[in-house]
Each structure stands twice: as structure tokens, then as C-alpha cells.
Amino acid sequence: MAFYSKHDRIFRKLVPSVAKLSYNLAFKMAGDTVARIVAQPFPELRDLPPNHLCVRIGAGNRVFNGHVNFIQAGNQTWLAFLARNYCTSRSDVVELGCGCGRLARPLRDPVWDPWFEGTYVGVDIDKEMIEYCRQNFPPERFQFILSPHKSRTYSRGKLPDESKVAFDLTIAAEDSKDFVYSLSLFSHLLEAEAVDYLQESYRILRAGGIMFLTFFCMEHVELGQRWTFAHRCGNAYVENPHYPEAAVAYKEAFMTELARKCGFREVTVAPRGGNRQSELVARK
Numbered sequence: 413m414a415f416y417s418k419h420d421r422i423f424r425k426l427v428p429s430v431a432k433l434s435y436n437l438a439f440k441m442a443g444d445t446v447a448r449i450v451a452q453p454f455p456e457l458r459d460l461p462p463n464h465l466c467v468r469i470g471a472g473n474r475v476f477n478g479h480v481n482f483i484q485a486g487n488q489t490w491l492a493f494l495a496r497n498y499c500t501s502r503s504d505v506v507e508l509g510c511g512c513g514r515l516a517r518p519l520r521d522p523v524w525d526p527w528f529e530g531t532y533v534g535v536d537i538d539k540e541m542i543e544y545c546r547q548n549f550p551p552e553r554f555q556f557i558l559s560p561h562k563s564r565t566y567s568r569g570k571l572p573d574e575s576k577v578a579f580d581l582t583i584a585a586e587d588s589k590d591f592v593y594s595l596s597l598f599s600h601l602l603e604a605e606a607v608d609y610l611q612e613s614y615r616i617l618r619a620g621g622i623m624f625l626t627f628f629c630m631e632h633v634e635l636g637q638r639w640t641f642a643h644r645c646g647n648a649y650v651e652n653p654h655y656p657e658a659a660v661a662y663k664e665a666f667m668t669e670l671a672r673k674c675g676f677r678e679v680t681v682a683p684r685g686g687n688r689q690s691e692l693v694a695r696k
């Protein structure tokens with residue numbers, strides 16, 4: 413069982429979502445300054461996004477020193493995607509919940525000789541992160557779209573009346589993409605948003621294209637330590653009813669059925685161990 417300290421538990425009670433903390437002005441200024449000082453001796457760490465954006469996406473759950481984890485996670489994810497033949501260096505790919513570009517950077521770099529020759533579209537609900545990405549990636553091959561969804565954890569402003577929610581998210585043309593992926597997005601989506609993204613993923617993928625996503629699977633995650641997922645919100649199990657999107661889990665059967673209903677075939681779910689999210693992979 414993974415080690416989970418008493419201090420962590422108390423911290424989590426006080427701060428239900430570290431992402432939420434990253435919108436606080438004092439936290440932003442202090443954190444950005446400390447992280448900039450920490451990175452100073454190392455040129456490779458100096459051009460990372462501002463610290464509060466890295467904290468918002470939960471880079472290794474570190475508050476001031478997530479630099480190396482940020483870089484490693486992106487590189488390791490792409491090594492795995494390529495090794496598993498989910499896509500190639502020429503694919504047209506879409507990332508849902510792209511955050512501040514942690515997984516887009518390995519496709520952009522090294523800027524003087526990029527290995528990736530395909531196209532990339534990133535989608536996120538957070539305006540500040542989308543703006544950051546638009547300013548830091550070449551627009552010829554990297555496009556960033558602001559999602560119309562609303563979230564109590566990841567976006568500001570008034571939440572719409574649930575009964576009036578109508579998503580009009582069009583990411584790309586039908587049958588135009590090879591690979592759609594998301595890392596730790598479905599762990600922040602309630603049912604309506606999860607359905608919206610699965611349907612849109614299916615629509616935009618070419619026949620044979622792959623969808624990869626991670627989610628907290630009720631049957632795989634270790635309950636009782638870091639997570640309890642004790643509250644229900646429709647088919648979603650949430651950690652905190654006041655901030656339901658802060659951490660969301662689903663049953664394996666619900667996710668596989670949903671993917672199948674959207675049209676996907678070869679749907680598989682695999683655990684990744686401990687408190688980590690499970691992987692769902694499916695083909696159009």
C-alpha cells in the first residue's frame with residue numbers, strides 16, 4: 413500500500429484541490445518566485461511554464477520543485493505512446509485537457525530540429541493555460557482550443573444551470589485525426605462532460621484511430637488512503653461534494669460501456685497500480 417502521511421490527509425482536508433489554490437494571487441506570486449530561483453542554475457528548467465500553472469495541472473504533486481517531474485512525465489508519456497504504436501511522428505493528434513502543454517512540449521522540442529512532423533490540437537477549459545500555450549507553441553502545427561465546459565475546480569465564473577447545459581464543442585473535422593488522448597482529464601469530468609468528449613473523440617478520429625485516456629477506476633484505485641470517492645453524482649464517484657470535479661472516479665463497466673455506446677471497439681481498461689489512474693484504450 414502506498415505511503416500516505418497524516419500531514420497529507422490534514423492538508424487535503426484544508427485544501428480540497430491544489431489546482432484551486434493555484435488561482436490565489438499570493439500563492440501564485442510566492443510560488444512563481446521560489447520556482448524561478450530554484451530553476452536559475454539550470455538552463456533546461458528556465459523556460460518551463462510559470463510555477464502556478466505547473467501546480468494547477470498537478471505536476472508530481474509538488475508545490476515549488478516540480479520542474480524535473482514536469483519534463484520527465486512528458487517525455488515518458490510519448491515514449492510509451494510511440495512504443496505501443498498508438499501514433500507515429502507524422503500523426504494528427506488531439507490532446508483533451510492539455511493544461512499548460514506538458515505533453516505538447518516533447519512534440520515541439522528540440523525547437524531547432526523537431527522530430528514530430530504531424531499536427532497537434534490541445535483543448536482545455538482554463539483560459540490562462542490556453543493563452544500560455546498559444547504564446548509558446550508555433551501556430552502552424554499547434555492549435556489550442558478553449559473548451560466551453562464549466563468546472564468548479566478548473567474554471568472561473570458562474571456555473572450554468574445544469575438543465576441548460578448545451579455543449580457546442582467542435583474540435584476538428586469528422587474523420588480527420590489519428591490519435592486522441594488525455595492524461596488525468598476524466599478524473600475531473602462529471603458524466604455530461606465525459607460523454608461529450610467521448611462522442612467528439614469518436615467523431616473526429618479516422619477509422620482505426622486510437623483513443624487513450626486515464627481515469628480513476630473504482631475497482632483499481634486503493635480506497636481509504638489518499639482517496640475515498642465516497643460521494644455519488646450520477647454515475648460519478650466524487651471525493652468532495654463541494655468541488656466534485658476536483659477528483660472523480662467511475663466504475664470500469666460504466667466507462668467501457670460508454671465508450672462502446674459512442675461507437676468504439678476493442679475497449680480495454682488496465683490498472684497502473686497503487687493510487688494511480690487506470691488506462692482506457694479503444695479503437696474507432
Ligand SMILES: C[S@@+](CC[C@H](N)C(=O)[O-])C[C@H]1O[C@@H](n2cnc3c(N)ncnc32)[C@H](O)[C@@H]1O
Nearest residue numbers: 469509510511514536537538559561566595596
Ligand atoms: C490534472 S490536469 C492534467 C493536464 C495535462 N493533461 C497534463 O497531464 O499535463 C487536468 C487538466 O484538465 C483540464 N480540464 C478540467 N476540466 C476540463 C474540461 N471539462 N474540459 C477541458 N479541460 C478540462 C484542467 O484545466 C487541467 O488542465
